[in-house]
Amino acid sequence: MAAKRKFNFPADAHDIVMLVRTSIETAVFIIFIYFLPRIVDFPQLSGLQLGVSAALLSSILFLVLTIRQRLQNKSIKSITYFESIADAILIIWLIFIFGGMNGPFFFFFFLAIMEAAFTFNLSIVLTVIIMGILSTVGEYNFQLYTGSSTFSFLSIFLLFFRIVTMGLIGYYSLSFMRSVSREQTTARKLRLTYEELKKLDRAKSEFVSIASHQLRTPLTAIKGYISMIMEKIYGEPPEKMEKPLENIYASNERLIRLVNDLLNVSRIESGRMKLEFKKVSLEEVISSILEELKNEAKKKDIYLKFEKPKKALLEISIDRDKIRQVITNIIDNAIRYTEKGGVTIKCKVQNEKYKIEITDMGEGMTKEEISHLFESFSRGKAGARLWTEGIGLGLYVAKKFIDIHNGKIWAESPGKNKGSTFYIELPIK
């Protein structure tokens, strides 16, 4: 389908040039045809035969140029160059169709109507039709064949009519063909650009994988050596050094988590996150997480309670690794923001969905804070408290992970210092 182009007559420099060129070419050619037999002697060929042969030749050339331009990946500039040559030849060819009604004439006439119709310019459509009819009728009233010369005032007037009509028809049919070929060129360019972008995106994703690998190497060294110093492998560190070492270790762990989150986010956003679905028991996952975090809770003297359902729940098809990360993240936060009391985890089946509730007795959140909870730190700001300990990307990634499982995650809190509850809902598959 041709692109809808708003045609103002005359529109831009290009259009004016086109029209002027058409007129000049037309005029020159008419004069040439008139004078040609006086210069060269063609006893055997009549003007019509000459015209038809020239028309055939030029249409072949035009076809070749068009095909060539379409087969190759020419930039817009060179296509315009070819189009200009094709333009000129086509106009000349049209002028040659003085032999009356024939296929090509109607074909281009039809194209011209189409183009005028697409530009929704009814007056131009009517003009083209009327002039086409008149010029064809007028055709029979005079002959401009080389050799004969019957010029009456009517003939000249009708000749002028004919020239203008052919000019218009030529121009419009060319515009139509040009918009079609431009459409194809645009589509081709679009496809090429898309391939380029895909390549770039793939390179970027690989870059992130490699970048995170590079970031992780020094983080591994710090984690390893600090842990080994604390394990007294390098001798007994002075007691005063215990806290600073723990702080370094904790900060480093934060960096490691951040790099993990960045890698995850990059993968999710570029659609390269691969999930491995397996039938898993959520109770078993939660139990293993609590086993891992029980020391942390003990250190703060708060309890970790798991209220398991009386009957073992069905297994659920999920990416165990990702869901485990989400639940660990939430329970870990709950422990961090609770100073007394404890954290309770409940799990049940409700409305054909798995529902996990993690309730803490910690600092609680305002409605404002809850609304920004699952955004990445680049968007919006929550209370200072939420960002200082660096939840950072954790909940943003958690939400993404739950989203790709077609689940829901949200939080509620009765208010500041009244604790909070996080809810995770996963459809049973």
Next chain:
Amino acid sequence: MTKKILIVEDEKILADMYQDKFTQAGFEIVLAYSAEEAHKILQKEIPDLILLDILLPRENGISFLTSLKKKPELASIPVVAFSNYDDPETKKQAFKLKIKEYLIKTDYTPKEIIEKVKTYFKDEKSSK
């Protein structure tokens, strides 16, 4: 009996670190800083386990693993891959080559790596 572990790790800082911890934990450690070095070492001695980094200069861990599995006398050595390169495609390839586990280095302290590795020696009851 002291277990011998071949650690293939191109980052010297990390190689030294793991050597310190593993030696302190009672293992005999042989270090290789590249796949080529590892090949040479394996021509002279057979370790009880190989800890293989995946992202290595020149020949990478996957290619090393492939040639390892082709040699019958070396194919049965348990291999634990460890790397900070967390690429699902690479992981899949490694598991196809029968590694015991693919650990992300930043997830574990050296002590924790030892705990993991202990379960994969040939005569121990392994979980995978």
